[in-house]
Amino acid sequence: MMKTKSARSLHGHVVQELGQRIVGGKLRPGDLLPREERLAEHMEVSRTALREAMKVLSAKGLVESRPKVGTRVREPRFWHQLDADVLAWRCASMPTEDFVQKLLEMREIIEPAAAASAARHCNAEQLERLEMAFAAMENAANLDEWAEADLDFHEAVLTATNNELLVSLFSVIETALGTFFVLSARTAKNFKYSLPHHQKVLEAIRRRQPEAARRTMQRMVADSRSNMNRQSRGSGKG
Amino acid sequence: MMKTKSARSLHGHVVQELGQRIVGGKLRPGDLLPREERLAEHMEVSRTALREAMKVLSAKGLVESRPKVGTRVREPRFWHQLDADVLAWRCASMPTEDFVQKLLEMREIIEPAAAASAARHCNAEQLERLEMAFAAMENAANLDEWAEADLDFHEAVLTATNNELLVSLFSVIETALGTFFVLSARTAKNFKYSLPHHQKVLEAIRRRQPEAARRTMQRMVADSRSNMNRQSRGSGKG
DNA sequence: TCCTTTTTATTTGTCATACAAGAAGGTTAT
DNA sequence: ATAACCTTCTTGTATGACAAATAAAAAGGA
Numbered sequence: 069m070m071k072t073k074s075a076r077s078l079h080g081h082v083v084q085e086l087g088q089r090i091v092g093g094k095l096r097p098g099d100l101l102p103r104e105e106r107l108a109e110h111m112e113v114s115r116t117a118l119r120e121a122m123k124v125l126s127a128k129g130l131v132e133s134r135p136k137v138g139t140r141v142r143e144p145r146f147w148h149q150l151d152a153d154v155l156a157w158r159c160a161s162m163p164t165e166d167f168v169q170k171l172l173e174m175r176e177i178i179e180p181a182a183a184a185s186a187a188r189h190c191n192a193e194q195l196e197r198l199e200m201a202f203a204a205m206e207n208a209a210n211l212d213e214w215a216e217a218d219l220d221f222h223e224a225v226l227t228a229t230n231n232e233l234l235v236s237l238f239s240v241i242e243t244a245l246g247t248f249f250v251l252s253a254r255t256a257k258n259f260k261y262s263l264p265h266h267q268k269v270l271e272a273i274r275r276r277q278p279e280a281a282r283r284t285m286q287r288m289v290a291d292s293r294s295n296m297n298r299q300s301r302g303s304g305k306g
Numbered sequence: 307m308m309k310t311k312s313a314r315s316l317h318g319h320v321v322q323e324l325g326q327r328i329v330g331g332k333l334r335p336g337d338l339l340p341r342e343e344r345l346a347e348h349m350e351v352s353r354t355a356l357r358e359a360m361k362v363l364s365a366k367g368l369v370e371s372r373p374k375v376g377t378r379v380r381e382p383r384f385w386h387q388l389d390a391d392v393l394a395w396r397c398a399s400m401p402t403e404d405f406v407q408k409l410l411e412m413r414e415i416i417e418p419a420a421a422a423s424a425a426r427h428c429n430a431e432q433l434e435r436l437e438m439a440f441a442a443m444e445n446a447a448n449l450d451e452w453a454e455a456d457l458d459f460h461e462a463v464l465t466a467t468n469n470e471l472l473v474s475l476f477s478v479i480e481t482a483l484g485t486f487f488v489l490s491a492r493t494a495k496n497f498k499y500s501l502p503h504h505q506k507v508l509e510a511i512r513r514r515q516p517e518a519a520r521r522t523m524q525r526m527v528a529d530s531r532s533n534m535n536r537q538s539r540g541s542g543k544g
Numbered sequence: 545t546c547c548t549t550t551t552t553a554t555t556t557g558t559c560a561t562a563c564a565a566g567a568a569g570g571t572t573a574t
Numbered sequence: 575a576t577a578a579c580c581t582t583c584t585t586g587t588a589t590g591a592c593a594a595a596t597a598a599a600a601a602g603g604a
Contacts, residue, residue: 078587079361103555114588116354119557120361123317127362135556135595149474150388170469177419177472185411231408233478234415236387240471316558341584352559357586373585374567551600558593565586572579 078113082121083153085111090130090141091157097143101131104139128154152239163247168296171244175289178237179222182229183269183285184278190228195274198224202270205263214259215249221266225285228273252295261295262288316351320359321391323349328368328379329395335381339369342377366392390477401485406534409482413527416475420464421507421523422516428466433512436462440508443501452497453487459504463523466511490533499533500526 089095101107108118122139125131129146133139148154158167190198201224204217219242226235265288272281327333339345346356360377363369367384371377386392396405428436439462442455457480464473503526510519 077585105555116589117587120358120586123358123361124365127365133556136554136597138555144470145473147470147474148389149470151386170471173423173467173469174471177415181415181419229411231411232382232385232387233408233412235383236385315556343584354560355558358557371585372567373565374583376584545604547602547604549600549602551598553598554596556593556595559591561589563586563588566584568581568583570579570581572577574575574577 079117079120079124082111082113082118083124086121086125087128087130087153088157088160090125091147091154092161095141097141099141100137101139101141130154150237150240152242155239155243159243159247168244168247168251171240171247172289172293172296174237174240175244175292176286178234179225179241179289180282180286182226182234183273183281185231185234186225186228187273187276187278187281189230190273191230194224194228194230198228198270198273202266205266211259215245218259218266219245225269225273248292248296262291265291317355317358317362320349320351320356321362324359324363325366325368325391326395326398328363329385329392330399333379335379337379338375339377339379368392388475388478390480393477393481397481397485406482406485406489409478409485410527410531410534412475412478413482413530414524416472417460417463417479417527418520418524420467420472421511421519423469423472424463424466425511425514425516425519427468428511429468432462432466432468436466436508436511440504443504449497453483456497456504457483463507463511486530486534500529503529 086095095101102110104115104118104122108115111118122131122133126133128151129142129148131139132142163171186194198221201217201221205214205221208214208217222241222245223235223238226238226241229235265284268284269281269288272278272284324333333339340348342353342356342360346353349356360369360371364371366389367380367386369377370380401409424432436459439455439459443452443459446452446455460479460483461473461476464476464479467473503522506522507519507526510516510522
């Protein structure tokens with residue numbers, strides 16, 4: 069689920085390890101990490117590799133280092149919550165119901181607005197990509213193919229806004245769709261339901277109808293929400 | 307304008323320097339950087355410090371390093387556009403008109419939705435912070451105090467949603483308000499105009515009226531836009 | 545006794561050097 | 575012509591040493 073490839077390099081591995089521990093709550097805000105020498109020894113890497121990892125975690129707002137005092141875990145309000153890694157770490161050990169609701173709220177804010185913007189600003193090439201993604205959903209042979217094409221469709225909508233700031237929010241949409249895919253009943257029926265929505269969104273964008281695009285996308289996300297709520301009531305997530 | 311404090315440490319300085327050059331376009335996507343040894347020499351730091359800087363830039367999606375081939379500048383679509391540093395670097399050498407419009411679009415999407423969400427979810431403490439910020443705007447002795455209180459107000463709205471993902475978008479709002487403050491006519495009159503809007507937003511949130519909060523915030527951002535457009539037509543930005 | 549100044553100890557920050565690992569491009573053998 | 579093998583260049587990692595910063599303790603003065 070959601071590979072972050074950076075586990076090849078040593079310092080990348082340390083980033084993953086510590087990042088997951090911090091976001092996952094095993095290391096708590098205010099906690100003082102062991103000093104670099106010891107921590108490096110404990111992680112079985114050199115101080116050099118450890119420090120490079122620390123700089124990355126620091127760039128993500130997870131830790132803060134100061135001479136003499138050491139490196140401590142920062143409070144969640146400083147974390148770069150929209151960072152793809154931070155989002156992934158948050159989902160690593162099963163996302164809380166609360167977090168899922170926040171992801172859905174983000175989708176409900178971003179995606180309808182993006183669809184409307186796409187209807188206004190998209191160009192021919194971007195429209196074609198949307199159509200390709202939709203076609204891929206129609207022709208999907210299995211659920212995994214379907215999910216991949218769906219992701220592509222949503223990314224294509226964001227891209228079609230021609231606003232790279234909006235495109236950068238794809239990490240959030242991706243995470244939301246990922247948890248949706250994991251948490252909801254993985255039957256073809258549940259998914260194919262939303263295909264008509266996709267088609268209407270595509271149509272509205274093609275016809276340059278921002279408000280229609282917005283409304284349809286709104287319904288699509290709302291359906292996700294109700295589908296999810298039904299699911300989680302059924303299986304009782306915490 | 308918009309301090310990023312990390313210029314104290316050496317590697318922090320390198321991050322700033324290279325980040326600014328990349329985002330500012332002096333180093334272009336696909337460009338191959340000099341190899342670490344030479345670059346370190348050229349920047350007058352050790353290879354160690356340079357590499358720590360590189361890891362940070364890599365974490366922001368600006369560069370990509372591979373053995374034997376070297377480190378090259380990535381294409382803008384990979385940049386973490388919502389990162390506070392990236393946004394700041396983008397504004398460093400006078401933001402383009404195009405970028406300002408994208409910032410405004412983000413505000414128009416995020417802030418009304420956040421105001422509505424705040425009206426639904428905010429607690430007593432968060433409401434108090436909103437009221438404090440508003441009071442600070444009323445009592446501002448000069449434009450700088452006003453701008454600071456205004457920023458605080460907008461951050462308080464995001465915080466009041468109780469959705470940390472939304473709060474993380476404050477870097478965007480901050481940048482938008484910053485450029486607005488720089489580009490628009492810096493007269494008391496232009497600013498005091500929006501105070502009634504702030505009051506109405508505050509009232510709507512206090513009274514738990516999501517739709518009223520949304521509409522009022524929408525008007526507030528729209529006013530910013532028209533104010534700005536008027537301004538840029540006048541002085542002809544490109 | 546209380547406050548200010550100085551010292552000290554500890555941790556991160558930086559440096560220099562050496563070697564390992566990976567990969568592109570050319571070389572050789574089949 | 576193709577495939578396997580080298581060469582070589584660059585990043586990746588390790589190590590040891592020292593500089594800089596600063597929190598905490600010690601010393602000095604009112």
